[in-house]
Amino acid sequence: xxxxxxxxxxxxxxxxxxxxxxxxxxxxxxxxxxxxxxxxxxxxxxxxxxxxxxxxxxxxxxxxxxxxxxxxxxxxxxxxxxxxxxxxxxxxxxxxxxxxxxxxxxxxxxxxxxxxxxxxxxxxxxxxxxxxxxxxxxxxxxxxxxxxxxxxxxxxxxxxxxxxxxxxxxxxxxxxxxxxxxxxxxxxxxxxxxxxxxxxxxxxxxxxxxxxxxxxxxxxxxxxxxxxxxxxxxxxxxxxxxxxxxxxxxxxxxxxxxxxxxxxxxxxxxxxxxxxxxxxxxxxxxxxxxxxxxxxxxxxxxxxxxxxxxxxxxxxxxxxxxxxxxxxxxxxxxxxxxxxxxxxxxxxxxxxxxxxxxxxxxxxxxxxxxxxxxxxxxxxxxxxxxxxxxxxxxxx
Numbered sequence: 001x002x003x004x005x006x007x008x009x010x011x012x013x014x015x016x017x018x019x020x021x022x023x024x025x026x027x028x029x030x031x032x033x034x035x036x037x038x039x040x041x042x043x044x045x046x047x048x049x050x051x052x053x054x055x056x057x058x059x060x061x062x063x064x065x066x067x068x069x070x071x072x073x074x075x076x077x078x079x080x081x082x083x084x085x086x087x088x089x090x091x092x093x094x095x096x097x098x099x100x101x102x103x104x105x106x107x108x109x110x111x112x113x114x115x116x117x118x119x120x121x122x123x124x125x126x127x128x129x130x131x132x133x134x135x136x137x138x139x140x141x142x143x144x145x146x147x148x149x150x151x152x153x154x155x156x157x158x159x160x161x162x163x164x165x166x167x168x169x170x171x172x173x174x175x176x177x178x179x180x181x182x183x184x185x186x187x188x189x190x191x192x193x194x195x196x197x198x199x200x201x202x203x204x205x206x207x208x209x210x211x212x213x214x215x216x217x218x219x220x221x222x223x224x225x226x227x228x229x230x231x232x233x234x235x236x237x238x239x240x241x242x243x244x245x246x247x248x249x250x251x252x253x254x255x256x257x258x259x260x261x262x263x264x265x266x267x268x269x270x271x272x273x274x275x276x277x278x279x280x281x282x283x284x285x286x287x288x289x290x291x292x293x294x295x296x297x298x299x300x301x302x303x304x305x306x307x308x309x310x311x312x313x314x315x316x317x318x319x320x321x322x323x324x325x326x327x328x329x330x331x332x333x334x335x336x337x338x339x340x341x342x343x344x345x346x347x348x349x350x351x352x353x354x355x356x357x358x359x360x361x362x363x364x365x366x367x368x369x370x371x372x373x374x375x376x377x378x379x380x381x382x383x384x385x386x387x388x389x390x391x392x393x394x395x396x
Contacts, residue, residue, distance in 0.1 A: 022048040030059055037066035086115065087273065106244035107222045109251035109276035114215040117258040120269065121208055124150065129205045131264045135257070137365035137394035141300060144365075146396060150264060151203035152196065153257050156396070158211040159191040160253070164246055165214055167234045168221050173210060187237025189396045222247070245283055252280045256364040271357050277328035281356055284363045284393055285322055285332040289339040291389040301385040313340035320350045320378075320386050328356040336382055350378030352386060362387070365394025 022044050024032075029052045035041050036049045053060045103111050133153050135146045148156070162173045174191055177198040186194065196203075222229060222243070234246035241249060255272050262269035271277060295301045311317040317337035324330055333343025353375035354362070361367045369387035376383050 024048050024052075026052075026056070026059075029056075030062070033059060033063050033066055037063065037070050084273070087112070101223050103219060103223050104226075104244075106279075107219055107247050109272065109279055110215075110247045110254070111219045112276060113251045113254040113258070113272060114212075114219075117254055117261075118208075118212055118215075120258060120262060120267070121150075121154070124205065124265070126205070128265050130202070133260050133264045135260065135396055137396055138368075138391040139395075140298075141388055141391075143368060144396075148196075149202060150261050151205060151207050153261055154207045154211050155195055155199070155203040156192045157250075157254060157257060158207060158214060159195040160188040161211070161214055161218065161250055162191065163188070163236060164218055164234050164243070164250065167232060167243065167246075168218065168229070170214075170217055170221060173214065187395075190237065192396060218247075245286075248279055248283045251276065252283070252360070252364075255280075256360075256366070271360075274327035274356075277356055277360065278330060281324055281328060281330070281359060282332070284359070284390065285334065287393060288322075288386060288389050289335050289341070291392050292334075292336060292385060293339045295385070295389055295392065301388070302381075311335075311337045311341045313338065315341060316344035316347055317341035318347050318349050318382070319343040319345070320352060320382050321345075321348050322386070323351065323353040324356050324359055325353060326356040334386060336385070348378075350376070350380075350382040350386075352376050352383055359390070363390050363393045365391055 029049055032041060032045055032049050036046060041049060049063075053063055129151045130149050133148055133150055135148060135153070135156070137144055158173050166172045174194060177194050229243055232243040233240045234243055236246075251272070259269050272280070292301065315338075317335050319333045319335055322332045322334050324332075333345060333348070335341035335343045336349070354372065358367065358373055362369065362372045369384070369391050372387065374383075374387065
């Protein structure tokens with residue numbers, strides 16, 4: 001028309017351009033509701049269905065239910081953020097601009113686990129904060145437990161993390177607690193009991209703020225030291241750990257108790273990143289020889305028949321090969337006859353294989369030595385001693 005040079009016709013002369021509405025029966029329109037909900041109807045069918053919905057209550061209700069069902073079909077697999085998203089974002093940022101004050105490598109697991117637990121807590125209501133939690137550990141080869149609440153668990157973490165805070169010169173959360181002993185004289189259980197006794201009411205959501213501020217303060221302080229304070233001793237009452245091991249210990253307990261909390265509120269919770277889990281396993285493996293010696297002194301285990309006396313410090317001795325499977329795995333030779341002995345492949349008398357998470361749950365007292373899924377071979381007494389020593393690492 002334009003190419004001919006003739007004027008365009010008036011739109012009024014073209015008549016009604018709207019599609020002619022379809023005249024469909026109720027049964028046909030009802031059968032189209034599924035296609036309408038999926039946006040699969042033609043324009044004329046859509047117009048007919050929507051006109052019908054304005055006057056038919058039964059079909060309108062059915063259409064609403066179908067639309068809601070379609071919405072569920074299009075939702076992602078999980079409404080939760082990928083647990084590794086924070087790590088990937090930080091790694092991407094730091095690869096472009098390194099931090100002026102980086103977190104020491106040995107403090108990274110604590111930083112990650114406290115951040116993950118804080119993310120779990122952020123949307124809790126009063127019901128979740130007062131949900132019952134049972135803390136579990138092994139004491140004298142016997143499964144022991146203590147009942148508290150989600151808020152009570154965070155108060156426990158706040159109290160025990162205070163051991164590191166006082167070692168670094170930061171404020172002690174028990175400083176104003178009546179009946180608390182001098183810093184360093186009470187162990188984790190004693191500090192927790194003192195904190196719980198001092199509360200006039202059961203701990204509430206208000207404990208989250210002090211715990212979070214303390215965890216941030218610990219990470220910030222060890223970062224400002226440039227990692228040079230890693231050898232500083234942190235007293236745990238009847239024993240002490242170097243600061244870099246104490247931070248790993250606190251990361252491990254933070255993860256274990258985060259799982260306790262998640263179980264109490266019926267929420268999924270993933271294990272730590274493999275590189276962090278490997279460090280936690282390594283700490284437990286390094287502590288096992290001292291625990292074995294302590295168990296011998298307490299009469300809970302006996303020296304090997306071929307080595308009734310402890311071997312000299314630094315000398316090779318009977319060893320158990322601890323094989324940890326999975327992404328966080330590795331192998332450790334555990335000396336059996338002295339905490340200062342050297343593990344020796346030539347003197348290997350037993351071999352134990354466990355999944356990494358299973359080993360950590362054994363060390364946390366959440367799995368008994370008898371129930372742990374263990375592949376084993378060799379000296380049965382040595383295997384039993386090491387498995388029970390691993391369970392003895394647990395505490396409240």
